[in-house]
Amino acid sequence: MANLIFFIALLVFFIPISAASLSDAWLSDANATFYGDMYGGGTMQGACGYGDLFKQGYGLETTALSTALFHDGYTCGACFEIVCRNLPNWRYCNRGSIIVTATNFCPPNLGEGTGHWCNPPYKHFDLSMKMFTTIAEYRAGIVPIYYRRVPCHKIGGVKFELKGNAYWFMVLVYNVGNAGDVFGVRIKGSNTGWLTMSKNWGQNWNIGVNLVGQSLSFMVTTSDGKTLEFDDVAPSNWQFGLSYEGKYNF
Structure with missing residues (x-):
């Protein structure tokens, strides 16, 4: 009976909140702007908790998402392909597409009502300047886009940065x-x-248990329902502030 209860608990835990949609279908119900500068100034840190995006492998290929796409940080880490959408009499698009990772939140400005692009219910991508000027002219400021979810291609294994203290x-x-x-x-x-x-905020996860002096393993589930187990990722002498890498990735 105990084993059955544990198995049911695992099933409940690993049902994703909403399955990710990775398909060839392009959507057109969004626009894009940019923030920061051409070198990433103003795009580091952010609401997903990733910190130094260059150090962590995201670089300039990033975007902030409006409320309708951010989903309280659960979309952090998802990848999107974006193309500037040519409309009649529209002259500001550049050719080609970009692939960006969601690393930040574009906050609403409710004082502007529905006039602000990151207000609900709008779907909006606030790109790094480098990414925006890849698909559109700088002077455009805001452009209509096609977008779709695509798989993220990462180098190396899933990484775990340890924070907090002995009891948090x-x-x-x-x-x-x-x-x-x-x-x-x-x-x-x-x-x-x-x-x-x-889930604490962004992609930071916490627990109130003292694990100091123990080797650490992790079990991670992504939005498509896939689960991987990463055994003994951090040795027993792990330290707060350091990152440890799993041997494989999704």
């Missing part, structure tokens, strides 16, 4: 391939069973 443990999960966005995290110390972590 937090991990940032990043460099996640394929679906890219994480919907569930479990952690296991060498002296514990699997423990469910709570």
Whole structure:
């Protein structure tokens, strides 16, 4: 009976909140602007918690998302392909497409009502300047786009940055391939069973358990329902502030 209860608990934990849509279908219900400068100034840190986007492998190929796309940070890490949409008498598009990762939130300005592009219910991409000027002329400012979810292609394994203290443990999960966005995290110390972590903000997950001195394993579920187990990612002498890499990726 105990094994059955544990199995049911795992099924409940690993049902994704909403399955990611990775398909060839292009959507046209969004626009794009840009923020920051050509070198990434103003685009670091951000609401997904990734910090230094160059150090963590995201670079300038990034976007902030409006409320309708951000989904309280659950879309962090997802990848999108974007093309400037040529309309009649529109002259500001450049050829080609870009692929960007969601790393930030474009906050609404409710004082402008529905007049602000990041207000609900609008779907909007606030790109890094480098990405915006790849698909459109700088002077355009805002452009209509086609977009679609695409798989994220990452180098190396999923990475785990350990934060917090002995009694309040937090991990940032990043460099996640394929679906890219994480919907569930479990952690296991060498002296514990699997423990469910709570989403704190962005892609930071926390738990109030003292795991100091134990080697750490993680179980990660992405929005498409896939789950991978990363055993003994961090050795027993792990340290806060450091990142540890799993041996594989989604």
